[in-house]
Amino acid sequence: MSNHKSTPHDDSRGFWSRCVFSTDHKVIAKQYLSLALFWALLGGATAYLIRWQLAHPDTEAPGWGYIAPDVYNALITMHGTIMVFFVAMPILLAAFGNYLIPLMIGARDMAFPRLNMLSFWVFFLASAVLIASFFVPGGPAAAGWTGYPPLSAKMEYTGVGWGMNLWLVALALEFASFLLGGVNFLTTTMNMRAPGMSFFRLPLIVWMQLTAAVIFMLSVGPLIAGAVMLLMDRILGTTFYLPEGGGEPLLWQHLFWFFGHPEVYVILLPGLGIVLEVISVFSRKPVFAYRAIIYATIIAGFLSFIVWAHHQYVSGLDPRLAMPFSITTIIISVPFAFVVFAIIATLWRSSIQFATPMLFAVGSLSVFIFGGLTGIFNGSAPLDIYLHDTYFVVAHFHYTLFSVVFFGGFAGIYFWFPKMFGRMMNEALGKIHFWLTFVFFNAVFIPMHLVGLRGMVRRIANPMQYEFLKPLEPLNMFITLAAILLLISQIIFVINFFWSLVRGKAAERNPWQANTLEWTTDSPPPHENFATAPMVYRGPYEYSSPETSEDWLPQDRPLSTSRAAR
Amino acid sequence: MSNWFPENVSTFGGDVDAIFYFIYYITAFWFVLTEGVLLYFLLRYRRRPGRRAAYVTGDSLNQLAVLLIPLAIVFVLDLWIDFRGAEVWAKIKGQAPPSDIVVRAVGKQFNWEFTYPGPDGEFGTADDLQMNNSLHVPVNKVVHVTLTSQDVIHSFFLPHLRLKQDAVPGREIRVWFEATKPGEYAIPCAELCGFGHSGMNGTLYVHTPENYAAWVKERWTKNGS
Amino acid sequence: MNADAATLTDTPAPVGKTGTWWFLASEIPVFGGLIASYIVVRLGSTGWHEAASHLNFNLALLNTFLLLTSSMTIVMAFAATVEKDYRKVANFLGLTVLLGVGFLVVKAVEYTTEIQHGFTPAAGVFWSFYYGMTGLHALHVAAGIIVNAVLWVGALRGTLAKNSHRVELAGLYWHLVDIIWIFLFPLLYLA
Ligand code: HEA
Ligand code: HEA
Ligand code: CUA
Ligand SMILES: [Cu+2]
Numbered sequence: 001m002s003n004h005k006s007t008p009h010d011d012s013r014g015f016w017s018r019c020v021f022s023t024d025h026k027v028i029a030k031q032y033l034s035l036a037l038f039w040a041l042l043g044g045a046t047a048y049l050i051r052w053q054l055a056h057p058d059t060e061a062p063g064w065g066y067i068a069p070d071v072y073n074a075l076i077t078m079h080g081t082i083m084v085f086f087v088a089m090p091i092l093l094a095a096f097g098n099y100l101i102p103l104m105i106g107a108r109d110m111a112f113p114r115l116n117m118l119s120f121w122v123f124f125l126a127s128a129v130l131i132a133s134f135f136v137p138g139g140p141a142a143a144g145w146t147g148y149p150p151l152s153a154k155m156e157y158t159g160v161g162w163g164m165n166l167w168l169v170a171l172a173l174e175f176a177s178f179l180l181g182g183v184n185f186l187t188t189t190m191n192m193r194a195p196g197m198s199f200f201r202l203p204l205i206v207w208m209q210l211t212a213a214v215i216f217m218l219s220v221g222p223l224i225a226g227a228v229m230l231l232m233d234r235i236l237g238t239t240f241y242l243p244e245g246g247g248e249p250l251l252w253q254h255l256f257w258f259f260g261h262p263e264v265y266v267i268l269l270p271g272l273g274i275v276l277e278v279i280s281v282f283s284r285k286p287v288f289a290y291r292a293i294i295y296a297t298i299i300a301g302f303l304s305f306i307v308w309a310h311h312q313y314v315s316g317l318d319p320r321l322a323m324p325f326s327i328t329t330i331i332i333s334v335p336f337a338f339v340v341f342a343i344i345a346t347l348w349r350s351s352i353q354f355a356t357p358m359l360f361a362v363g364s365l366s367v368f369i370f371g372g373l374t375g376i377f378n379g380s381a382p383l384d385i386y387l388h389d390t391y392f393v394v395a396h397f398h399y400t401l402f403s404v405v406f407f408g409g410f411a412g413i414y415f416w417f418p419k420m421f422g423r424m425m426n427e428a429l430g431k432i433h434f435w436l437t438f439v440f441f442n443a444v445f446i447p448m449h450l451v452g453l454r455g456m457v458r459r460i461a462n463p464m465q466y467e468f469l470k471p472l473e474p475l476n477m478f479i480t481l482a483a484i485l486l487l488i489s490q491i492i493f494v495i496n497f498f499w500s501l502v503r504g505k506a507a508e509r510n511p512w513q514a515n516t517l518e519w520t521t522d523s524p525p526p527h528e529n530f531a532t533a534p535m536v537y538r539g540p541y542e543y544s545s546p547e548t549s550e551d552w553l554p555q556d557r558p559l560s561t562s563r564a565a566r
Numbered sequence: 567m568s569n570w571f572p573e574n575v576s577t578f579g580g581d582v583d584a585i586f587y588f589i590y591y592i593t594a595f596w597f598v599l600t601e602g603v604l605l606y607f608l609l610r611y612r613r614r615p616g617r618r619a620a621y622v623t624g625d626s627l628n629q630l631a632v633l634l635i636p637l638a639i640v641f642v643l644d645l646w647i648d649f650r651g652a653e654v655w656a657k658i659k660g661q662a663p664p665s666d667i668v669v670r671a672v673g674k675q676f677n678w679e680f681t682y683p684g685p686d687g688e689f690g691t692a693d694d695l696q697m698n699n700s701l702h703v704p705v706n707k708v709v710h711v712t713l714t715s716q717d718v719i720h721s722f723f724l725p726h727l728r729l730k731q732d733a734v735p736g737r738e739i740r741v742w743f744e745a746t747k748p749g750e751y752a753i754p755c756a757e758l759c760g761f762g763h764s765g766m767n768g769t770l771y772v773h774t775p776e777n778y779a780a781w782v783k784e785r786w787t788k789n790g791s
Numbered sequence: 792m793n794a795d796a797a798t799l800t801d802t803p804a805p806v807g808k809t810g811t812w813w814f815l816a817s818e819i820p821v822f823g824g825l826i827a828s829y830i831v832v833r834l835g836s837t838g839w840h841e842a843a844s845h846l847n848f849n850l851a852l853l854n855t856f857l858l859l860t861s862s863m864t865i866v867m868a869f870a871a872t873v874e875k876d877y878r879k880v881a882n883f884l885g886l887t888v889l890l891g892v893g894f895l896v897v898k899a900v901e902y903t904t905e906i907q908h909g910f911t912p913a914a915g916v917f918w919s920f921y922y923g924m925t926g927l928h929a930l931h932v933a934a935g936i937i938v939n940a941v942l943w944v945g946a947l948r949g950t951l952a953k954n955s956h957r958v959e960l961a962g963l964y965w966h967l968v969d970i971i972w973i974f975l976f977p978l979l980y981l982a
Contacts, residue, residue: 073763179817
């Protein structure tokens, strides 16, 4: 609420309320980003240990030691949980959403700044709980990031006690945090847009954040209920998921995937949003079919609620239900194909500048196409009988997730870094970072499809225990080598990030000559964002418009002859 | 490319593989098309001094049509994939052909426990035969397996037969297969089931009719009855 | 709106209301999922009716009455904010809080007698759902009581006047809690 009476520049708050318990959306965004990048290090470390074990089973992983099978299970569980809930969500939704929404719609802050702060601290608490779960007796959760009961419902099945309970608590807190965030995103955009900022003048990333927030808020409820039930099974001895007490193990799978599938689009959409923004700016062209993209993603959002059982074709689901879900699943390629085609059409007759953000955005798109297409294989019910729970699925979801979380996320970080921190990142290092990441990423995950097609199942600590998998050893070693190189390549990013933070070239207001409102204020923007309230005259992508001689036309620049396009 | 999969030894495995290649050709086409056009545009429309990007918003219907036509093709291909898939699904998971042999399989941490009804054809009688991790079947006969689990969810996976089905506690799920080639094949557990999940692995022995008869004879004469 | 206000509709009331509605929209799937689970699992098994017959229908009826009344009193509190009669607001809010506490007390009595008769949460899947659904609902009631109590104190101290729209928002939430109970009551006690 903007009952702050201070003017934007007079910032007399003390250190604690400015940097730690801040209600400023920009500070909160940076807090999310920092915490998520810290988690990314842990997520990467778990990936390293997983890969080491798969290539050299039962040897000592350098820097860690011997990985026992139950530790391996804990590692994959933590890897999946960390990457999806503590890296992807906070970077793509919380960090970029918080940072960009108020700036892009021309507001001074979120609608509920204190709620916003609360949601970060709830997330912080969730992080602390998850970290704590590493150190309790019995170790952290080890039932996979999907936590299927009965395995997850009784201590005797895994030997994990409080680790599993804390995992559930951490997830519940995380969901609460993102629900609060979602309320804020939606209310802010609905009520606090600058004059002239109609819904169809919003940058696409704002639309994507909103659609993602709605999808999240409508799908997560049943899983919250499900998590409460699982926790009750573990602590109070109820039998929701335990057949010996009349319960139903498959219930959890339905609740989990009713959320789980929409969730992957919750992650995808903001990532696509970043790609759209960046591609438009660096190709100096309007996004092709702006409105139709919005409609396509909303349609995909609807469809995402009726595809969940494609994770359960062989779970014991009534076989007659498989084909309906298979049909909806494969049809969902239509809206996404539209978005992909539209992005490619945007590049037609454009004027492309390959700055680092653009490289990552294009990389994200090209990788996403691959990952989306392998989704079609999984989506075919009869084929998924074979593919389910093999590395083909693992390869599929790394292609999609890595595409949006890291390629998309890096594109966003390189692109908005000057705005966030007032300094440019180093271009040369950025380009090297891109090419190494792109090459090693594909080197890790293309062979993973082959490993999967040969029948290697997921979540096994030692493929050498299986006669029919022994011939895959060289391929697994290759994947691991590439994964280690992929991880090492990220050091370039870390160096670039911290070096630029301190030493980077000072950034102008609008280094990329972009149109959206965040570029019209200082880099970094002052508290409360805008010195004077922006007035919006047109849509966000008026690049190379015939109305001016420059190839860009900011949303807030009045033109004498303005018949405000779109 | 033919060695992407393990050798197929079941009657329906070929259909599954065919679906794979069908989708593979469709998606490979789109992959090459989209990535190809993308790459072409990236090279063709690099920034050059003096050239300005075209102002194309893609809002009008005749501009949109450029995308809607390929989109319609995507839609049609999607349906085609589904129609072909539906047949294969019905064949594998629909009405099973009458069984020649019925076996019970129980998943438990961390073994597959197989039970044969014995000569009387009934479970729960004295001539039942129980074995851990070995499943013996004759070639070219329809085998029904009744799956369940004693503790957590396991998954009964026969990679060479393109068959997978979760074994869920509290439920009995019936699957069938007909092996076409004698040999020994793996039965890995495909669902995370605890610290022994890795290594929970049985063996399917597909015998020639003679060998199978010999095996049956040996088993049930040794065990009395 | 003063000239310098940077936003379209920057007054607290609509912002609060939009936020509350989205919050409620995200609450509904929580209970929606729970209720759907109950129905699906119940349809797939037997013996639930017998278990349900051990519940105390009369106490539940009393609780239904308490909650419905409290929904009415909070509406009256809201009506009083429109009249700017803060004594009346305080009275009705106080009544709402009391009725809510009454609900929880009755619920606690129910739980204790059931547990004394051996119907603990571990007594079977009906009891799992019974405790899960009513327990989660009771937590929501408790949260509502806290919110209402804070407003009540504000009304007594006279600080509520500048945030009087909050009574309406609390009322929206309180109605949701009420409506959820209207679903739980027949599903658990009657069916
Ligand atoms: C960002 C994440 C993300 C995204 C975007 C997707 C997108 C899709 N996913 Fe994926 N998926 C995951 C993350 C994601 N997935 C995860 C994490 C899992 C595993 C969880 C676990 O078990 O641990 C999973 C698992 C998973 C399964 C279950 C597999 C199994 O366990 O057996 C299935 C099955 O249908 C599936 C399908 C799809 C489909 C059809 C899409 C579609 O949305 C893709 C649509 C896009 C395209 C198709 C590309 C663009 C279109 C064209 C270029 C036109 C041409 C196309 C055609 C003619 C078809 N996914
Ligand atoms: C966003 C999601 C995401 C991401 C990015 C990754 C990244 C990687 N994953 Fe992961 N993975 C999952 C999500 C993800 N994974 C999930 C959901 C599962 C399923 C779990 C389950 O089965 O339960 C899984 C499972 C999984 C398996 C299967 C395990 C098994 O089934 O037994 C494997 C095996 O190879 C693997 C490997 C890798 C590798 C090598 C990477 C590499 O790409 C990692 C590269 C690392 C980085 C890119 C991070 C670098 C760090 C930074 C950039 C931080 C910079 C910091 C500062 C500036 C301070 N993953
Ligand atoms: Cu049994 Cu995995
Ligand atoms: Cu899915």
